[in-house]
Amino acid sequence: MITFNQVTKKYSSEKTAVKNVDFTVDEGKIVVLLGPSGCGKTTLLRMVNRLESITEGSIVIDDEDSMDLDAIELRRKIGYVIQSNGLFPNMTIEENVMIVPDLLGWNKKKKTERFTYLMKLIGLDPKIYKKRYPHELSGGQQQRIGVVRALAADPPVMLMDEPFGALDPIIREKIQDEFLQIQREVKKTILFVSHDIDEAIKMADKIMLLRDGEIMQYDTPSEMLTHPKNDFVNQFFGKDRAIKSLSLHTVKDLQEVIGLAEMDESIYDTKTINVNQDLRNTLSMLLNQEADQVIVTNDEGKRIGSITIDLVQKYLHFEIKGKLSVSQEG
Amino acid sequence: MEQWARFLEINAPRILELTLDHAVLVSLAIVVALLIGVPLGIYLTTNEYLAGTVLQVASVTLTIPSLALFGIMIPIFSLINKGIGFLPAFVALVLYSQLPIIRNTYTAIKNVNPEMRDAAIGMGMKTHQRLWRVEIPNAMPVIMAGIRTAVVLNIGIAVIAAYIGAGGLGVLITQGISRGDNYLIISGSLAVALLAIIADGLLLLIQKRFTTKAVVE
Numbered sequence: 001m002i003t004f005n006q007v008t009k010k011y012s013s014e015k016t017a018v019k020n021v022d023f024t025v026d027e028g029k030i031v032v033l034l035g036p037s038g039c040g041k042t043t044l045l046r047m048v049n050r051l052e053s054i055t056e057g058s059i060v061i062d063d064e065d066s067m068d069l070d071a072i073e074l075r076r077k078i079g080y081v082i083q084s085n086g087l088f089p090n091m092t093i094e095e096n097v098m099i100v101p102d103l104l105g106w107n108k109k110k111k112t113e114r115f116t117y118l119m120k121l122i123g124l125d126p127k128i129y130k131k132r133y134p135h136e137l138s139g140g141q142q143q144r145i146g147v148v149r150a151l152a153a154d155p156p157v158m159l160m161d162e163p164f165g166a167l168d169p170i171i172r173e174k175i176q177d178e179f180l181q182i183q184r185e186v187k188k189t190i191l192f193v194s195h196d197i198d199e200a201i202k203m204a205d206k207i208m209l210l211r212d213g214e215i216m217q218y219d220t221p222s223e224m225l226t227h228p229k230n231d232f233v234n235q236f237f238g239k240d241r242a243i244k245s246l247s248l249h250t251v252k253d254l255q256e257v258i259g260l261a262e263m264d265e266s267i268y269d270t271k272t273i274n275v276n277q278d279l280r281n282t283l284s285m286l287l288n289q290e291a292d293q294v295i296v297t298n299d300e301g302k303r304i305g306s307i308t309i310d311l312v313q314k315y316l317h318f319e320i321k322g323k324l325s326v327s328q329e330g
Numbered sequence: 331m332e333q334w335a336r337f338l339e340i341n342a343p344r345i346l347e348l349t350l351d352h353a354v355l356v357s358l359a360i361v362v363a364l365l366i367g368v369p370l371g372i373y374l375t376t377n378e379y380l381a382g383t384v385l386q387v388a389s390v391t392l393t394i395p396s397l398a399l400f401g402i403m404i405p406i407f408s409l410i411n412k413g414i415g416f417l418p419a420f421v422a423l424v425l426y427s428q429l430p431i432i433r434n435t436y437t438a439i440k441n442v443n444p445e446m447r448d449a450a451i452g453m454g455m456k457t458h459q460r461l462w463r464v465e466i467p468n469a470m471p472v473i474m475a476g477i478r479t480a481v482v483l484n485i486g487i488a489v490i491a492a493y494i495g496a497g498g499l500g501v502l503i504t505q506g507i508s509r510g511d512n513y514l515i516i517s518g519s520l521a522v523a524l525l526a527i528i529a530d531g532l533l534l535l536i537q538k539r540f541t542t543k544a545v546v547e
Contacts, residue, residue, distance in 0.1 A: 049452055075454030086449025090467035090541070099463075100453055149453075159452075 001027045001189060002048060002157060007057035009043055009213070017043045018213040020057070025206075028187040032200040035210035036236075041193045044210070045159050048191060049078045061157055076100055079150030079158035079188070083165045085142045087134040093145055094130045100153040118148040121182055140171040147179060151186065160192045164199065176202055197237060201225070201244055209233055222248050226320045242316060247280035251296055251307060254279060254315045260296055260305025267293040275304065283312050337513045345502065349521050352498035355416065355491065356484045356529075359423035363480060367428050368473065371435025372461065381436060388429035396490045399425070404494060419488065419496030426487055427480035434476025438469030467541070474537040478530055485526045489518075499525070 002025040009018040018040045025031045033041035046052040048059055050071045059066045066074055087096050095102075097118060098111045106114075119126035122144040134142055143164060150158055164172045164179075176199065183190070194200050200207050201221045209216040209224070209232075216236075217229045225245035228234040237244065252275045254260075271291035273282060275298050286294060286309050298304050338345075374381040394402075403418030412418065442465045450460040466473075492500025499522050506514030 051448070051452055072454050072456055075452060080449065080452035082445060082449055082452070084445045086445050086452075088446060088450075088464050088468070090464070090470075099455075103454060103459065 001025065001062055002191060003060040004044075005058045005060065007044070007047065007059060008055050009040070009047060009052060010055040016213055018047070021213075021215060023208060023215065023218050025189055025191055027189055029205040030183065030190040030192055030203055031206050031208055032192045032194050032204035033208050033210060034194055034197065034200045034236075035216075037195065038212075039210040040213035041195075041210050042161055043213075045161055045191055045193050048157075048159055049075045049080060076103060076153065077155050077157070079152075079155045081146050081150045081158070081160040081163040083162040085134075085146035085163075085166075087142055087145060087149070089134050091133075092130065093132050093134065093137070094126075096134065097145060097149045097152055099149065100155075104153055106153075114152065114154075118151060121151075121185070122148055122178065139167055140175060143167060143175060144178070147182075151182075151188075154186075156189060158188045158190045160190060162193050162195065165194075165196070172199075179203075197244065198247070201247055209236060221245075222319075242320070243280060243283070245319070246283055246312070246316065247278045249279045249315070249319070251275050251277050251279065251282055254307070254311060255296070255305070257318060258311065258314055261308055261311060263295060263303060263306045264293060269293070270295050272297050272303070273307075275299070279312055279315070282307060283309070286312070334513070337517070341514075341517065345499075345517055345521055348497065348499050348501055348518075349525060352485070352488055352500075352522070353525060353529075355419060355496060355498055356423065356481065356488050359420050359484055359488075360427060360477070360481055362420075363424045363427035363431055364477065366424070367431030368435050371432045371473075372439055372466075374432070374436045375439045385429075385433055385436065388432050391425050392429045396422070396426070396487045397493065400490055400494045414495040416496050418494055419491035422491070423484050423488060427484055430476040430479040430483065431473075434479075435469070435473050438472030438476075439465050441472070442468050470541045471537065474533065474541075478533045478537075481529050481533060482526045485522060485529060489522055 004021050004023050007018060007021045008016065010016045021044060023031075033044060035041050043052055047054050048061070048066065050066060054067070061074075061078075069077075088099075091099075094115055097115055098106075101111050101114060115130070116126045119129060124141065124144065129137075134145070137145065143166075147160075147163065150160075164175055167175065180203065192203060194203070204221050206218060207221055207224050208218045211232055217224055217233045219227075219229075222245055224233065225237055225241045225248075228237060228241070234241075251260075251273065255275065269292040271285065271293075272295045273285065275296050282294070286307070294307050295303050296305050296307055370384065374384055391399075399422045400419065403422050404413045407413045407418045407421075439461075446464060446468065447460065450464045455463065488496075488498050489500035489503060491498055492504045499518050502514045502518030502521070506512065506516075506518060
């Protein structure tokens, strides 16, 4: 758990990068710091491992004030991933991944075991990659190594500064999915900086939207999209925020709430989608008119119904208005 | 051709001996220059103010004509009765090699990718760990380039050291000039050139052996 208590960062008396920021990152959750450039999100992240000093307030990590610890010791307890992956070209993959365990003085056996475990986590063969150098790997592989390097000493807290920002869109999505899979297993408390709205919606348990060093809204992605607190939040997520919010829901969610349509066996031109597909992609597929009927299949590949634009619209209405009425009552 | 053969038959052992002297003088000077220059270059990356001054002084040293610098050494080292010979030549060569070594070390460390440095600090490396594990290995090609420049430079300048009695291949050339003996001049010059090429090639091999491909790129 990371708690920010009235954290302020001033570079000079006029230039304030972060103003009275007060929030908590719950244990095992991903909080994405989002905002336009210069909003203070990276500064805020770097204050956690004291790469930036704190002018006022305090940051408490698992009941320990970050200022009470030695900076070196503190940093070794926090996983750190940066955009360009920051792998050291003079070290092999194994040396790169095992840097923090090495600094902590782990023995060889423990390091080898941990390396094997981590490489399996990202689906790379430890035997093959052990002796390779970073430049022999693709950008996506390098970034995966960057992520497991931060996990190496099993720190409870991780800081990720636009970790997937330098990757091309296809690889980025793939690595995001993989990372979420890993997170389900390792359950770290993660602070994640991004400037990409779609990435934030996908990765975050909660999003913190910042402007000029101040919190604009701190909420779950769906709450942020369906109920923006002010004009800035509204504008930042854009006119298509309703469509964006669809990426938070799957066909299965829709099926559970309003059910699927009957299949029309007389239509030949059909396409199938998996029930776990998100609704945003599903809607795109429907709008693209790729087929006359879109059939939904379950995990066993069995056809369980069809989906239409009308159904998606109905679901969206339920999601936004439904929640609104609940919050009014509450 | 026959005359060359006869010349070499008589002089080969002496040429070899002088080449060896030359190599020893330059190698010792370079080793000491490295011991001073590399740590100084690294230190200067943490002290901007001093860096400007030191690099300027080193640049000025390099502009002093070599004959003049050897000349200056004579009265200074006369104070300890070592006015001519190995010691003054050695000191002058150390001074000459400082600029390329300090400057390249300084620039190389300064130019290590800031993100790499950021990652090293963020993962909890102490300053010396960052230096030894990340900055120096990645700065190696540029530092080595400075060392190679210094070695080649010194092999050339050490020729002049013959004038203050330090021996080496300069002896052949100065004798050749005073006697009007072209064989001596040519053989001396060729030996110097060969020595420089071999030393540079050797250092390049060492550099390639000890840096990974990625760092070179």
